[in-house]
Amino acid sequence: MNEHLLSMHDVTAEDVVRILDTAESFREVGTRVIKKVPALRGRTVVNLFYENSTRTRISFELAAKRLSADVINFASGGSSVSKGESLKDTALTLQAMGADAIVIRHSSSGSPYQLTKWVRGHVLNAGDGTHEHPTQALLDLYTMRERLGRLEGLRVAIVGDVLHSRVARSLSFGLVKMGADVTLVGPATLIPPDAPVWGVQVSHDVDEVLPKLDVCYLLRVQTERQRLEYFPSVREYARLFGLNRSRVGSLPEGSLIMHPGPMNRGVEIDSDVADLPQSVIEDQVTNGIAVRMALLYLLLGGRGESGEEVSGG
Amino acid sequence: MGSPKLLFRGARVVDPAGGRDEVADVLVRDGAVADVGGGLDAASAEIVECDGLVLAPGLVDMHTHLREPGFEQKETVETGTRAAAVGGYTAVAPMANTDPVADDASVIAEVRAAAARADLADVFPVGAITKGLEGEVLAEIGEMVEAGVRVFSDDGRCVPTARTLRNALTYARAFDDVVLADHCEDASLSTGQQMHEGISSYSLGLAGQPAAAEVSIVFRDIEMARLTGGRLHICHLSSARSVELVRRAKADGVRVSAEVTPHHLVFTDEDLRTYDTNLKVNPPLRSAEDREALREGLADGTIDAIATDHAPHAVEEKEAEFDRAPHGTIGLETALAVALTELVAPGLLDLSRALEALSCSPARLLGARDHGGPIAAGRPANLVLFDPEERWVVEPPFVSRSRNSAFMGRAMVGRVRHTVRHGMLMVSEGKATR
Numbered sequence: 143m144n145e146h147l148l149s150m151h152d153v154t155a156e157d158v159v160r161i162l163d164t165a166e167s168f169r170e171v172g173t174r175v176i177k178k179v180p181a182l183r184g185r186t187v188v189n190l191f192y193e194n195s196t197r198t199r200i201s202f203e204l205a206a207k208r209l210s211a212d213v214i215n216f217a218s219g220g221s222s223v224s225k226g227e228s229l230k231d232t233a234l235t236l237q238a239m240g241a242d243a244i245v246i247r248h249s250s251s252g253s254p255y256q257l258t259k260w261v262r263g264h265v266l267n268a269g270d271g272t273h274e275h276p277t278q279a280l281l282d283l284y285t286m287r288e289r290l291g292r293l294e295g296l297r298v299a300i301v302g303d304v305l306h307s308r309v310a311r312s313l314s315f316g317l318v319k320m321g322a323d324v325t326l327v328g329p330a331t332l333i334p335p336d337a338p339v340w341g342v343q344v345s346h347d348v349d350e351v352l353p354k355l356d357v358c359y360l361l362r363v364q365t366e367r368q369r370l371e372y373f374p375s376v377r378e379y380a381r382l383f384g385l386n387r388s389r390v391g392s393l394p395e396g397s398l399i400m401h402p403g404p405m406n407r408g409v410e411i412d413s414d415v416a417d418l419p420q421s422v423i424e425d426q427v428t429n430g431i432a433v434r435m436a437l438l439y440l441l442l443g444g445r446g447e448s449g450e451e452v453s454g455g
Numbered sequence: 456m457g458s459p460k461l462l463f464r465g466a467r468v469v470d471p472a473g474g475r476d477e478v479a480d481v482l483v484r485d486g487a488v489a490d491v492g493g494g495l496d497a498a499s500a501e502i503v504e505c506d507g508l509v510l511a512p513g514l515v516d517m518h519t520h521l522r523e524p525g526f527e528q529k530e531t532v533e534t535g536t537r538a539a540a541v542g543g544y545t546a547v548a549p550m551a552n553t554d555p556v557a558d559d560a561s562v563i564a565e566v567r568a569a570a571a572r573a574d575l576a577d578v579f580p581v582g583a584i585t586k587g588l589e590g591e592v593l594a595e596i597g598e599m600v601e602a603g604v605r606v607f608s609d610d611g612r613c614v615p616t617a618r619t620l621r622n623a624l625t626y627a628r629a630f631d632d633v634v635l636a637d638h639c640e641d642a643s644l645s646t647g648q649q650m651h652e653g654i655s656s657y658s659l660g661l662a663g664q665p666a667a668a669e670v671s672i673v674f675r676d677i678e679m680a681r682l683t684g685g686r687l688h689i690c691h692l693s694s695a696r697s698v699e700l701v702r703r704a705k706a707d708g709v710r711v712s713a714e715v716t717p718h719h720l721v722f723t724d725e726d727l728r729t730y731d732t733n734l735k736v737n738p739p740l741r742s743a744e745d746r747e748a749l750r751e752g753l754a755d756g757t758i759d760a761i762a763t764d765h766a767p768h769a770v771e772e773k774e775a776e777f778d779r780a781p782h783g784t785i786g787l788e789t790a791l792a793v794a795l796t797e798l799v800a801p802g803l804l805d806l807s808r809a810l811e812a813l814s815c816s817p818a819r820l821l822g823a824r825d826h827g828g829p830i831a832a833g834r835p836a837n838l839v840l841f842d843p844e845e846r847w848v849v850e851p852p853f854v855s856r857s858r859n860s861a862f863m864g865r866a867m868v869g870r871v872r873h874t875v876r877h878g879m880l881m882v883s884e885g886k887a888t889r
Contacts (some may be wrong), residue, residue: 228775230771249546250777253776
């Protein structure tokens with residue numbers, strides 16, 4: 143593994159397998175009465191969140207705590223950042239306080255890369271702008287592998303605003319790395335025209351794609367005004383691309399419906415559809431903790447190949 | 456004036472304007488070239504042994520940001536002209552996007568006065584095309600022409616409408632040899648842009664600006680030059696199709712010229728993969744095909760000049776999130792070495808053509824008659840002496856007040872030894888003398 147996890151390009155297919163296997167051994171910890179192992183006792187993990195994110199922050203916090211690390215949550219509101227402190231100065235401060243790992247969420251693409259220039263600790267990208275969200279991709283890969291038994295050859299559609307989605311980028315790069323067959327689906331304005339260079343296919347017709355899928359992965363539709371220049375209306379989006387009750391029937395039996403959350407029920411996904419058994423959205427959340435435990439453990443010096451060492455301590 | 460008598464002995468004199476590329480002695484006296492030839496009399500002259508060195512006309516930068524007045528934390532006329540001298544430049548043209556904007560003769564006079572105090576390079580201030588660079592009302596071009604301004608530009612901003620540009624080009628025809636330089640960028644296609652739009656921008660999640668944002672305005676501008684007969688210059692060309700448009704316009708006899716920066720000749724959008732803010736420039740670094748076309752355009756003369764677009768920014772401005780960092784790289788101290796290392800050494804450009812683009816052509820466009828050669832008896836002695844073989848690495852400290860160099864850490868071949876301006880050594884053995 144690389145020193146940092148900034149992008150899915152930082153991990154090899156072998157790394158992915160190792161991360162998912164390690165996560166699997168950590169899954170068990172979450173089922174114990176005392177949900178804790180001493181693997182990272184005495185290490186300090188900082189959650190540096192410049193963007194609101196309840197689920198990712200809590201997931202990382204739980205992951206670090208279950209490994210017995212000390213966790214500091216540093217959110218931009220109500221901190222030195224709101225007094226105009228630069229990212230660099232904040233990073234140097236955290237460095238001086240002895241952060242072993244910094245988990246960063248930032249609205250500016252590439253911020254985790256800048257951070258690595260200023261700190262010695264390990265940097266984990268918890269979502270940077272419209273760039274990547276590699277831990278989300280890894281927990282999604284984990285969920286797919288767990289439910290379907292493999293990643294190679296899986297037929298996955300990622301539906302929605304791929305252009306602005308860090309989840310779509312990381313997941314596409316990860317799936318292609320693992321030999322899956324990826325189709326990006328959405329209005330032509332929201333799919334990068336050069337996307338086939340990534341090794342994926344592109345479609346603008348969700349009905350044509352759905353019957354051939356193992357996984358239908360829906361992205362959150364951004365409904366902020368500045369996004370709306372890309373398609374005429376939320377209504378038209380839902381009509382053309384939303385996974386509704388009638389469409390879901392064309393998905394093959396045994397296929398999965400996934401979503402990184404938070405969902406816009408009634409837009410990209412109908413409420414009834416989100417609650418179907420084949421929708422594994424809650425599993426994604428649960429698995430997120432185990433995958434983040436694995437990442438912290440592997441990056442902070444765990445060896446990860448031995449289940450005993452991980453869970454036995 | 457204690458102007459020394461200098462004898463450059465045995466230099467390879469490369470003088471594109473004089474059509475000379477041969478080993479010779481050059482004697483400088485009283486601010487001017489006194490003689491060029493073999494075995495010149497060295498009596499009472501300070502002798503500079505030039506074995507293996509190149510003597511050329513001092514470089515001329517037609518696109519510099521000296522930041523004064525208003526942004527002295529980034530650069531001043533003094534620090535900027537010192538950086539220029541160390542880079543081999545004897546003349547620079549600072550852009551008008553200062554605060555206040557150089558849109559009237561008083562700001563021009565202020566910049567000139569600061570340049571005279573620093574006394575490190577000849578400074579040819581560029582005047583604004585429109586008041587406050589706001590793209591609406593024409594600046595008082597006539598008054599600035601009387602104050603000696605020759606090139607006008609709203610650089611940093613594109614003249615927003617064809618109508619304004621048309622009027623400016625037409626109005627400026629009343630004055631001899633006035634050049635209007637446009638920064639070509641369709642704002643509606645580049646809002647929030649961080650880099651060239653393409654697979655790299657999609658992968659990096661950075662808002663892109665397609666080449667079409669430049670090309671469409673280059674096309675518009677050329678048509679306005681054709682319509683008005685005005686004299687147009689295109690700043691920092693970045694894309695292949697723009698080069699082709701300029702090539703065709705020149706063939707049609709449209710009065711258009713163009714420049715390219717050293718960084719656009721070297722880097723591509725793929726180099727942004729580590730989010731190095733020093734590579735965040737405007738226009739953005741484009742594709743490898745675009746870079747290829749720029750090199751070809753420079754070699755065949757479609758692109759007249761290499762201009763640095765030296766754009767200093769304070770350290771804390773560049774050490775920031777990519778989308779918050781300002782656009783621009785410094786360039787005065789590295790331009791010659793970049794041309795020698797990246798273009799001349801691999802055989803993409805011969806040395807004479809490189810020096811023409813770095814000196815003669817920009818001098819002609821700026822109306823800087825004392826610069827750009829020829830190196831001949833009686834001509835003002837504005838010269839650069841450089842070692843084409845010296846190896847060095849670009850790293851701080853810089854002479855510029857800022858250090859946002861796109862070329863940071865890059866290995867270079869070729870370095871300035873002496874810069875002579877009006878017969879005086881501004882730079883000796885690579886160090887500024889004042």
